[in-house]
Amino acid sequence: xxxxxxxxxxxxxxxxxxxxxxxxxxxxxxxxxxxxxxxxxxxxxxxxxxxxxxxxxxxxxxxxxxxxxxxxxxxxxx
Amino acid sequence: xxxxxxxxxxxxxxxxxxxxxxxxxxxxxxxxxxxxxxxxxxxxxxxxxxxxxxxxxxxxxxxxxxxxxxxxxxxxxxxxxxxxxxxxxxxxxxxxxxxxxxxxxxxxxxxxxxxxxxxxxxxxxxxxxxxxxxxxxxxxxxxxxxxxxxxxxxxxxxxxxxxxxxxxxxxxxxxxxxxxxxxxxxxxxxxxxxxxxxxxxxxxxxxxxxxxxxxxxxxxxxxxxxxxxxxxxxxxxxxxxxxxxxxxxxxxxxxxxxxxxxxxxxxxxxxxxxxxxxxxxxxxxxxxxxxxxxxxxxxxxxxxxxxxxxxxxxxxxxxxxxxxxxxxxxxxxxxxxxxxxxxxxxxxxxxxx
Numbered sequence: 001x002x003x004x005x006x007x008x009x010x011x012x013x014x015x016x017x018x019x020x021x022x023x024x025x026x027x028x029x030x031x032x033x034x035x036x037x038x039x040x041x042x043x044x045x046x047x048x049x050x051x052x053x054x055x056x057x058x059x060x061x062x063x064x065x066x067x068x069x070x071x072x073x074x075x076x077x078x
Numbered sequence: 079x080x081x082x083x084x085x086x087x088x089x090x091x092x093x094x095x096x097x098x099x100x101x102x103x104x105x106x107x108x109x110x111x112x113x114x115x116x117x118x119x120x121x122x123x124x125x126x127x128x129x130x131x132x133x134x135x136x137x138x139x140x141x142x143x144x145x146x147x148x149x150x151x152x153x154x155x156x157x158x159x160x161x162x163x164x165x166x167x168x169x170x171x172x173x174x175x176x177x178x179x180x181x182x183x184x185x186x187x188x189x190x191x192x193x194x195x196x197x198x199x200x201x202x203x204x205x206x207x208x209x210x211x212x213x214x215x216x217x218x219x220x221x222x223x224x225x226x227x228x229x230x231x232x233x234x235x236x237x238x239x240x241x242x243x244x245x246x247x248x249x250x251x252x253x254x255x256x257x258x259x260x261x262x263x264x265x266x267x268x269x270x271x272x273x274x275x276x277x278x279x280x281x282x283x284x285x286x287x288x289x290x291x292x293x294x295x296x297x298x299x300x301x302x303x304x305x306x307x308x309x310x311x312x313x314x315x316x317x318x319x320x321x322x323x324x325x326x327x328x329x330x331x332x333x334x335x336x337x338x339x340x341x342x343x344x345x346x347x348x349x350x351x352x353x354x355x356x357x358x359x360x361x362x363x364x365x366x367x368x369x370x371x372x373x374x375x376x377x378x379x380x381x382x383x384x385x386x387x388x389x390x391x392x393x394x395x396x397x398x399x400x401x402x403x404x405x406x407x408x409x410x411x412x413x414x415x416x417x418x419x420x421x422x423x424x425x426x427x428x429x430x431x
Contacts, residue, residue, distance in 0.1 A: 016169035
């Protein structure tokens with residue numbers, strides 16, 4: 001039975017992860033934007049992260065942005 | 079005598095233990111669900127058990143999503159070929175490794191009063207695993223409504239208290255958008271599902287369609303055909319008992335017929351009236367799939383029909399399911415029996431698990 005790995009980060013590790021990716025300070029100072037709607041990303045509204053064209057993109061928790069991420073993942077999986 | 083009783087007791091204890099062990103090995107998702115409950119309990123005991131929340135979230139998503147997928151595999155193996163595994167990303171991962179890995183990382187929250195961790199995990203799993211060969215070829219609203227509908231069903235079955243929050247976030251905003259077709263598709267899928275045709279016929283046909291078009295160029299013709307398919311199945315699912323209508327669907331990609339067995343005047347144990355009809359009309363037209371549908375009590379007739387068609391069609395799957403049937407103004411829940419017949423010589427049909 002094939003297993004689909006759902007990669008995730010728990011809040012307990014989120015700070016360290018952002019630090020290692022060089023994003024923590026930017027997140028605290030409101031310098032990160034959603035890849036789709038361009039809203040400022042904070043600890044409150046961060047939904048996910050994904051690599052894109054050599055950069056790390058972040059997605060906010062707005063349903064329309066989550067849906068755009070899912071569309072992108074479906075396209076990528078093919 | 080006491081010794082014999084004692085050995086007997088030990089043996090029966092051991093055999094119960096063995097049976098339990100075999101059962102759990104065959105149902106790993108149940109172990110995950112039980113362990114998630116244990117971790118949740120521990121995580122509620124204070125900061126000493128802070129670590130337990132992470133384990134709770136992982137096993138809660140895995141156990142419940144996999145239980146749903148396993149259940150569904152009986153009727154819809156094309157969805158349930160995969161299981162989910164939550165994989166925590168190392169917090170010390172370097173930027174370079176993250177970029178090379180190329181995969182999305184979902185954030186799962188500690189403070190999650192509405193249980194949206196589960197909803198987000200389930201939605202991501204359904205979107206990336208269900209009918210992924212086909213998704214590129216259908217419209218965004220057709221696709222989004224399928225993902226929303228199946229995820230809603232998953233959450234309804236596994237965590238009913240979360241459904242409202244999920245729909246509030248993902249579906250209800252669509253209802254207010256007059257340009258959006260997603261909510262309309264969602265509603266139609268619900269009607270098709272009420273009639274018992276969503277998983278065994280609609281998603282099955284989309285799976286066949288996906289196999290046919292995968293690798294080809296995108297074409298609006300496919301989107302139109304899926305729209306016709308949706309209208310066609312809605313009309314069957316909402317028909318009143320006794321109402322006549324077209325039950326054949328032969329287009330460029332989809333080729334199937336629905337045969338409803340039930341008219342008392344035509345109902346014989348051998349189902350000969352239906353066998354004659356299929357042999358005379360459907361076999362020569364070369365329909366790839368025939369869905370034979372009846373009330374549960376007529377399953378013997380369906381078996382006879384399938385037997386009589388063995389030269390041309392292979393019985394690939396049968397299932398018992400609940401459907402809403404309309405008798406005039408009255409809607410009644412009935413148990414139905416459905417047999418899926420695939421024309422011999424057509425490529426492999428995915429069997430149930």
